[in-house]
Amino acid sequence: MLAIIAALLGYEVCLRKKIERMTPMTTTPPSTAVPAPKLAITNAVSVLAVIKPGSGKGVEHAFIRQLMKDPEAFGYKGLNEKVAVKKWADREAHRLAIRFGFIG
DSSP states (O other): OHHHHHHHHHHHHHHHHHHHHHSOTTSOOGGGSOOOOOOOOOSOOOGGGOOOTTSSOOHHHHHHHHHHHSGGGGTOOSOOOHHHHHHHHHHHHHHHHHHTTSOO
16 A cells, blocks of 8 residues: 555656646746655555455555654654644545545
8 A cells, every 4th residue: 555655646746747847937946846755666565554354444544554654755744743643644644535536
């Protein structure tokens, strides 16, 4: 699942770059653009990405676990407090689940 998130975020960065080239420079200059996450993409499945049947947890929970493990790799720049990171991960996981069609 982490590999899927990394690939999707990488694809999003590519799309942003294409859009930046098509729009006038009234948008964010490339020097302040968000860098692509520095994640290794492998074929291995992380235990953080596993969704166990019957556990009552779904794809958002898997996203949250991965986002909380290394929030800075996914662009988190807030306070380094567990409560703040959890709140951010909850919102970001829900946004990702909607964006990639896991929920309506």
